[in-house]
Structures are given as structure tokens and as C-alpha cells.
Amino acid sequence: MNAPIVVEQLHKSFGSTHALDGLDLTVDHGEVHGFLGPNGSGKSTTIRVLLGLLRPDAGSATLLGGDPWRDAASLHRRLAYVPGDVALWPGLTGGEVIDLIGRLRGGLNQAKRAELLTDFELDPAKKSRTYSKGNRQKVALVAALASDAELLILDEPTNGLDPLMEEVFQTWIRRAKDEGRTVLLSSHILAEVEALCDRVSIIRAGRTVQSGTLADLRHLTSTTVTAETARPADGLAGIAGVSDLERVDGRVTFTVDTDHLDEAVGHLSALGIRSLQAHPPTLEELFLRQYGDRLPAQDDEPARLAGSAAGAGDAGPGRHRGGGDQ
Amino acid sequence: MTTATAERPAVAGGSPARASGLTGTGHLVRLFLRLDRVHLPLWLLGIVGIVAFSASAVQGLYDTPELRAGYAATVTGSPAAIVMSGPPQALDTVGGITLFEINLTSAVGIALMAIFLTVRHTRAEEEAGRTELLRAGVLGRHAPLAAALIVVGAASILVGALIAVSLVGLGLPVGGSVLFGAAMACLGLVFVAVTAVAAQVTEHARAALGLGIAVLGVAWGLRSFGDIRENGVSWLSPVGWVQAVNAYGDQRWWPLLLPLAAAAVLTVVAVLLTRRRDVGAGLVATRPGSPRASTVLSSVPGLALVQQRSSIFWWTVGLFLAGLAFGSFGNEISTMLEDNPTLSDALGGATGDDLIDAYFGLIMLILVLIVACFAVSSVHRLRVEESAARTELALSTHTSRTAWLLGWLAVTALGSLLVLVAAGVGVAVADTLVSGSAGRFGELVGASLVYLPAVGVLGGLAAALYGWLPRLGALAWVVVAGCFVVGWLGDLLKIPEAVRDLSPFNSTPRLPQEAMDWSVVLLLTVLALVLLGLAVAGFRRRDVGSA
Numbered sequence: 096m097n098a099p100i101v102v103e104q105l106h107k108s109f110g111s112t113h114a115l116d117g118l119d120l121t122v123d124h125g126e127v128h129g130f131l132g133p134n135g136s137g138k139s140t141t142i143r144v145l146l147g148l149l150r151p152d153a154g155s156a157t158l159l160g161g162d163p164w165r166d167a168a169s170l171h172r173r174l175a176y177v178p179g180d181v182a183l184w185p186g187l188t189g190g191e192v193i194d195l196i197g198r199l200r201g202g203l204n205q206a207k208r209a210e211l212l213t214d215f216e217l218d219p220a221k222k223s224r225t226y227s228k229g230n231r232q233k234v235a236l237v238a239a240l241a242s243d244a245e246l247l248i249l250d251e252p253t254n255g256l257d258p259l260m261e262e263v264f265q266t267w268i269r270r271a272k273d274e275g276r277t278v279l280l281s282s283h284i285l286a287e288v289e290a291l292c293d294r295v296s297i298i299r300a301g302r303t304v305q306s307g308t309l310a311d312l313r314h315l316t317s318t319t320v321t322a323e324t325a326r327p328a329d330g331l332a333g334i335a336g337v338s339d340l341e342r343v344d345g346r347v348t349f350t351v352d353t354d355h356l357d358e359a360v361g362h363l364s365a366l367g368i369r370s371l372q373a374h375p376p377t378l379e380e381l382f383l384r385q386y387g388d389r390l391p392a393q394d395d396e397p398a399r400l401a402g403s404a405a406g407a408g409d410a411g412p413g414r415h416r417g418g419g420d421q
Numbered sequence: 422m423t424t425a426t427a428e429r430p431a432v433a434g435g436s437p438a439r440a441s442g443l444t445g446t447g448h449l450v451r452l453f454l455r456l457d458r459v460h461l462p463l464w465l466l467g468i469v470g471i472v473a474f475s476a477s478a479v480q481g482l483y484d485t486p487e488l489r490a491g492y493a494a495t496v497t498g499s500p501a502a503i504v505m506s507g508p509p510q511a512l513d514t515v516g517g518i519t520l521f522e523i524n525l526t527s528a529v530g531i532a533l534m535a536i537f538l539t540v541r542h543t544r545a546e547e548e549a550g551r552t553e554l555l556r557a558g559v560l561g562r563h564a565p566l567a568a569a570l571i572v573v574g575a576a577s578i579l580v581g582a583l584i585a586v587s588l589v590g591l592g593l594p595v596g597g598s599v600l601f602g603a604a605m606a607c608l609g610l611v612f613v614a615v616t617a618v619a620a621q622v623t624e625h626a627r628a629a630l631g632l633g634i635a636v637l638g639v640a641w642g643l644r645s646f647g648d649i650r651e652n653g654v655s656w657l658s659p660v661g662w663v664q665a666v667n668a669y670g671d672q673r674w675w676p677l678l679l680p681l682a683a684a685a686v687l688t689v690v691a692v693l694l695t696r697r698r699d700v701g702a703g704l705v706a707t708r709p710g711s712p713r714a715s716t717v718l719s720s721v722p723g724l725a726l727v728q729q730r731s732s733i734f735w736w737t738v739g740l741f742l743a744g745l746a747f748g749s750f751g752n753e754i755s756t757m758l759e760d761n762p763t764l765s766d767a768l769g770g771a772t773g774d775d776l777i778d779a780y781f782g783l784i785m786l787i788l789v790l791i792v793a794c795f796a797v798s799s800v801h802r803l804r805v806e807e808s809a810a811r812t813e814l815a816l817s818t819h820t821s822r823t824a825w826l827l828g829w830l831a832v833t834a835l836g837s838l839l840v841l842v843a844a845g846v847g848v849a850v851a852d853t854l855v856s857g858s859a860g861r862f863g864e865l866v867g868a869s870l871v872y873l874p875a876v877g878v879l880g881g882l883a884a885a886l887y888g889w890l891p892r893l894g895a896l897a898w899v900v901v902a903g904c905f906v907v908g909w910l911g912d913l914l915k916i917p918e919a920v921r922d923l924s925p926f927n928s929t930p931r932l933p934q935e936a937m938d939w940s941v942v943l944l945l946t947v948l949a950l951v952l953l954g955l956a957v958a959g960f961r962r963r964d965v966g967s968a
Contacts, residue, residue: 149964
């Protein structure tokens with residue numbers, strides 16, 4: 096059977112703004128897929144296309160084997176959605192909105208509804224207009240998670256939730272995964288994505304720049320190595336894939352492509368290793384690597400699209416964190 | 422408090438002492454003017470334009486003392502005329518007659534402008550959460566209210582000044598024209614202040630609007646009662662105060678002290694109330710509701726009904742009462758019209774017993790135009806749903822776009838029918854009570870129902886605009902205004918018949934005066950359905966979220 100979400104070369108413009116510029120996204124059965132990107136990168140636009148709210152200019156999108164535009168209503172029986180900015184009917188209570196959304200979708204699991212209200216500590220008798228942002232978010236989450244839909248599309252769902260509720264949310268997403276449901280999780284909370292997601296797609300300016308499992312992504316990029324050697328660590332610069340070389344008090348720090356890690360460590364070993372630290376990039380580093388040079392390079396072309404390690408290498412994570420991109 | 426603020430560096434150029442309350446008012450005034458660059462000119466030109474046109478139409482009709490005496494004799498004895506226009510003052514002058522003709526439009530126009538614009542910049546902003554954003558910046562507690570009062574107050578003064586200028590332009594005495602303009606400006610200021618208080622008390626823009634309009638209704642009612650009985654009750658009403666200037670007669674300026682004092686007191690009350698409440702909250706707290714949805718909330722029409730039921734209820738009550746009020750004048754109208762050839766012309770040149778029918782035809786036209794306002798505003802809530810992203814949430818469920826649109830419009834249609842019937846029944850009940858016979862009951866209800874297709878055409882137009890060009894939704898209001906002008910002022914402004922019949926309300930047979938014409942009614946029904954089809958087609962193909 097086909098993957099629940101297949102998006103290929105999707106384009107969408109609003110006036111002169113190219114919100115989506117050839118975006119690709121594949122979400123497989125039963126996986127929790129992280130959808131990462133900064134504000135305005137096209138995450139919500141992609142999700143709106145998938146929900147049949149927007150008609151794409153070019154490219155194809157397949158949702159649960161159907162056309163998200165043409166078959167919108169029938170496909171929506173099988174999915175639940177949490178918008179990024181939850182707007183509720185101000186005169187209805189939270190409980191009424193949950194029931195309404197459930198009924199319009201075609202049913203609600205009452206046991207789960209009760210359990211979710213308890214877990215999220217939500218008072219369903221309050222009018223929506225009196226809810227805080229976090230509570231409105233909870234209403235949408237309960238409405239979505241209390242369904243038995245096979246696909247959950249969540250657009251920054253924990254926006255406004257406190258850390259305790261974030262924990263509850265993660266528990267419920269794991270449970271959804273255990274039940275065999277598929278989740279598309281748009282987020283920029285990296286800890287959440289790292290904790291929950293099997294695979295991630297990183298997008299930027301309406302294009303997918305990297306996609307894969309976290310292990311894949313780490314493999315594609317470089318490892319940071321810090322070493323202290325008996326003899327001065329010369330000759331490292333000559334090894335392919337090594338960059339960001341720095342020497343401080345006899346310690347050497349550099350990043351190296353995963354493919355050349357063995358060679359670099361072999362070189363160090365010949366110099367007599369006294370101490371060695373190596374760590375793969377965290378998701379945050381992966382993320383910053385994609386966006387760190389956003390300002391000067393709005394239009395850089397396929398070299399970056401390929402997400403090549405060489406391209407990322409000359410833009411080391413340390414520098415970017417210092418640069419403070421947002 | 423003063424020490425705390427004094428220690429802070431002076432911000433935005435204001436002195437530390439001022440930073441406590443009004444800091445940033447100037448910025449907000451500029452922001453409001455920017456936001457109102459369409460609204461404000463529309464209100465100004467609309468009110469002044471209609472008033473000036475109506476006034477110019479009166480000129481030349483009453484050139485001789487005999488004609489003026491005839492006019493005076495007719496309206497002085499007619500409670501209906503006094504309710505609609507004001508106390509008969511200085512009717513031996515052209516100016517006095519002009520004011521009698523424009524009093525309703527200018528007074529109600531300026532008061533409505535004050536109410537709508539003040540709510541727009543106070544409670545509506547706060548409800549949308551924008552005030553919170555602004556208040557978090559360098560902005561004094563009272564700055565949003567102060568800026569709203571300044572902008573809308575200035576708009577009222579401008580409308581008054583423009584009315585005065587246009588009256589002078591028509592050749593009416595300068596002193597009286599300026600006094601009338603000043604009186605209208607003062608009325609505007611009172612309603613700015615009334616609405617400022619209403620906006621503090623209620624939690625929702627809609628309720629604040631309702632409260633402001635209710636005050637206007639009560640003020641107009643008190644004034645009508647007092648003017649008919651000549652018992653001084655008019656002095657309880659702001660409208661009565663500004664009428665007391667008798668612009669082209671005694672020319673009294675001192676009554677204007679009353680509205681100015683009231684505006685000042687109400688402004689202080691509004692400021693005190695601002696201090697007592699939190700941003701976003703009203704003084705009246707919201708009660709808890711049901712944790713479970715009733716069975717009504719299981720479908721789009723159910724949701725639309727729950728969203729609109731209180732509005733439908735109040736429109737129904739309002740139009741029933743309006744029908745009662747207008748309908749109760751049916752019997753005395755014939756005596757009034759027999760003496761007034763101009764008004765008789767306005768009713769289609771009817772004579773004798775036909776006059777009552779003609780009167781009912783005319784008031785029915787006015788009432789159904791108000792029903793059309795309900796229909797258009799109900800359709801416009803679709804756009805509010807969409808821009809608030811609630812449409813998105815509903816469409817993410819097993820709800821097709823067609824089901825969503827038709828579900829809402831079904832409630833619009835049902836509500837319009839209810840409101841329309843309420844207006845007709847109101848007129849019929851009043852006529853039955855006054856004349857002591859129910860002979861015309863069915864006829865009068867039928868006279869309102871015959872307009873259902875015309876209301877449907879306007880609702881359909883609003884829906885089609887929503888389906889294709891949601892940003893141009895306000896065009897539907899322009900068409901409604903056009904229908905009002907040709908329907909209500911068509912004769913006065915000598916608009917050609919062919920142009921008038923472009924309005925579905927004018928082309929609909931005006932029962933009971935005119936004969937029933939099924940072909941027109943059928944044509945309008947088809948037109949309404951075509952517009953509905955267009956609306957669905959447009960909504961199915963455009964992006965959602967762009968409204």
C-alpha cells in the first residue's frame with residue numbers, strides 16, 4: 096500500500112510570494128514524521144494543501160491514496176488535524192467544540208475523550224473565549240487525539256503548552272504510534288522532534304533540504320572531534336572532509352565528514368592520542384546548519400538543496416550558534 | 422506610582438508624569454486613521470451625501486407661505502411625521518421644512534457612525550486581542566480609549582461641519598445652518614461617549630454595538646413621545662437636547678451644553694470603568710456552559726444556528742416592534758396624506774382609500790430593506806468564520822465545502838424568512854388593533870412575504886461575492902445602500918423609473934397597492950438561485966484562508 100502522504104515537487108504562490116517552491120515530502124505508514132522549518136518556510140502551506148484548503152499551482156500531493164483537493168471530505172474521515180493557531184467558536188464551550196469536531200468528522204472515542212480531558216487537565220465547561228492560548232490548543236488536541244483516525248496532522252501542536260503538558264502530549268503521540276497510526280508533526284521544538292520522530296524532513300524557503308531518519312541525517316553531516324595528542328597535530332588540514340580546524344593549548348578541535356572519520360582518527364592515533372571526544376551533530380546543530388546562513392543566501396541553488404556535507408562543512412555549528420540566527 | 426514612573430526613562434517623548442495614562446495616544450490616533458482610511462470616508466460621504474441630497478430636493482418645493490402653511494398643517498397634526506422627523510419647528514421657513522426632512526437621516530446617521538466606529542476601535546480591538554499587544558508596548562492604560570474618542574469625536578465634528586457647509590451652500594441662513602451642524606456634532610459626541618461606556622461594560626463587540634443602538638432607540642422613543650405629547654419628556658433624550666436648538670427658529674445655543682456635559686460625564690465614567698477591569702474582560706462575567714454538546718451541534722446547519730440564534734432572535738423582535746410602530750399609523754395616514762401633495766407623490770400619486778395601501782406598501786419596502794441588512798450581515802459571518810480560521814477547522818473534518826456553505830446559508834435563509842414574517846406580522850397586528858378588524862391581516866403578511874425573493878437576491882449576491890472575491894464582500898453593502906436610496910429617496914431625488922427597477926425591491930410588486938406579478942417574483946427567485954449556484958462554484962474552487 097502507498098505511503099499515507101506523498102508530496103512531489105509542490106509549488107504554491109500567493110501573489111509574488113513563492114510559499115512552496117518544489118517541496119517533496121513522504122510520510123510512511125505508522126511513522127511519526129517530523130516536519131521542521133522556521134516560520135514562513137512553508138510548513139503550514141504544505142499542510143493546508145494536504146487538507147485540500149489550498150489548490151497547488153504545480154506538483155502532486157497524494158493523501159491516503161486520494162487527491163487532497165478533489166476527495167477532501169471523504170479523506171477527512173480518516174484524519175484528524177490540529178491547526179497551528181487554534182481558533183474556536185467563542186460562544187461554545189471546549190467540550191462542545193470537541194464533540195462538534197468529532198461528530199463532523201464522523202465519530203469520537205468517548206473513553207479516550209474522558210481520559211484526554213483528565214490527562215490534559217482541561218475544563219470542558221468553560222466558554223472558548225475564556226480559554227488561554229494553551230487551553231485552546233488543548234481543545235484541538237483532545238478533539239484530534241480522541242478520534243480513531245489513521246492519520247494525525249499536527250501543525251505546531253504544542254505551541255503554548257507548558258512542559259508538563261508537553262510530556263502528556265508526547266505520551267499520547269507514542270500511544271498513537273503504538274496503535275499503528277501515522278503522524279505528521281510540524282514543529283520547531285527540536286527536543287520534541289528528537290524524542291518522538293522516526294524520520295524528519297527539514298524544509299527551507301518552500302523546499303525540502305534534507306529528509307531521512309535522524310541517523311541518516313547525522314551520517315550525512317560531520318562529527319565534531321576534540322583531541323589532545325602527544326605530538327603536535329599537524330597535517331590534519333590535508334585530510335579530505337576536515338574543516339573548522341582550531342588549536343587551543345595543544346588541543347585540537349575540528350569537524351569531519353562521517354565518511355572520513357576513520358582516516359582522521361587514524362591520523363590522530365599515529366600522533367599519540369591522550370584524550371579524545373567525538374560527538375555526532377545534535378538535531379539542533381543539523382537544523383542550525385540549514386538555516387544559519389539564511390540571511391545572505393536566500394536564493395542559493397541545488398548545491399544546498401542536495402544538503403551535501405561539503406556545503407554544510409564550511410558552515411560549522413559553533414559559528415552559527417554564536418551568530419545567533421533568530 | 423508617580424515615583425515608579427518617574428524613575429523610568431521618559432519614553433516616546435512623553436514626560437514621566439504623562440507616561441502613566443496617555444502615552445502613545447498620538448501614535449494610536451495615526452494608527453486608527455490608517456486603519457479607517459476606507460471606513461471613515463465612507464461614513465462621512467454617506468451621511469453628508471444623503472443629507473445634502475435630501476435637503477437639496479426640498480428646495481424649491483415650498484417657495485410660497487401658502488405651500489409652507491400647508492406642509493406645516495399636515496405634519497403638525499401627525500404623530501407619524503413627528504416620530505419619523507422630529508418636533509415641528511419653524512415650519513414657516515424653508516430651513517425649518519428642510520430640517521424636518523433631514524433630521525432623521527442626519528441624527529441617526531451620525532449616531533450610528535459614532536457607535537460603530539467607537540466599538541470598532543475599543544471593544545472589537547480588545548476582543549481580537551490586539552489591544553493586549555498594544556498595551557504590552559509603550560502605551561498608557563487610557564491611550565486606546567483616548568485615541569478612539571479623539572478619532573471618532575473628530576469625525577462627528579467633521580460630519581456636523583460638512584452638513585452645515587452643505588446647508589449654507591443650498592442658500593439657507595448661515596447662523597441656523599451652523600447651529601444645526603453643531604447640534605449634530607454634539608449628538609455624535611454623546612454617542613461616542615455612550616458607546617465608550619458600553620464597550621467597558623460588555624465583553625463583546627456585538628453586545629457593545631447592541632447596547633449603543635438600544636440607547637439610540639430609547640433616546641429616539643423618548644423624544645418622539647415627548648414631542649407628540651409636548652410634555653417635556655424630550656428633555657430626557659440626547660436627541661431632544663440637540664433638537665431644542667431650533668436652528669432656523671429661535672436659534673438657541675445653550676441646549677448644546679447638555680450633550681457636551683453628558684459626553685464629558687460619560688467619558689469620565691468610561692475612564693473609571695477602564696481602571697476597574699482587566700484587559701479583555703468586561704464588567705459582566707461569562708457563565709460556565711455545558712461540557713457536552715447538545716444534539717443540535719452535530720451538523721453545519723446546527724452549528725450555524727447556534728452561532729446565529731441570538732442575532733436572529735433580536736432581529737425578529739426588532740422588526741416585529743418596528744412593524745408594530747409603523748403599522749399603527751395606518752389609519753391616520755390618510756388624513757395626513759390628503760393634505761400633502763408632495764408626500765402623496767412620494768407614495769406613487771395615489772388618492773383616496775388607496776393612500777392607506779400606498780402607505781403600507783412604502784413602510785413594507787423600508788422594513789424589508791432592513792431584513793436585507795440581516796441577510797447580508799448573516800452571509801458576511803462566513804467571512805468572519807474564515808478569517809478567524811474556524812472554517813479551516815471545520816473543513817478539516819468530513820465536511821465538504823458545499824455542505825459548509827449551504828449549511829450556513831440555509832440558516833441565513835431561514836433567519837431571513839423569520840425576520841421578514843415578523844415584520845409583516847408586526848404591521849398586520851398593529852393594523853388589526855388600530856382598525857379593529859383583521860380584514861387586512863393576511864394581505865399585509867403577504868405583502869412582506871412577496872419580498873423574500875428580493876431579499877434572496879441580495880443575500881445571494883453577498884454569497885457569490887464571498888465565493889469568488891471574499892475581499893470585496895463590502896460591495897454587497899454598497900448595493901444594499903443603493904436599494905435604500907432608490908427605494909426611500911427615489912421620488913425625492915427624481916431617480917428615473919428604469920434605474921429604480923434595477924433594485925429588486927422596487928421591481929417586486931408593492932402589495933397591497935400594486936397587483937401581484939408572479940413573473941417578477943419568479944424571475945427574482947431564479948436570479949437568487951443562480952447567485953447561490955455561483956457562490957458554491959466559487960467557494961469550491963478558491964483557496965480557503967484567503968478571506
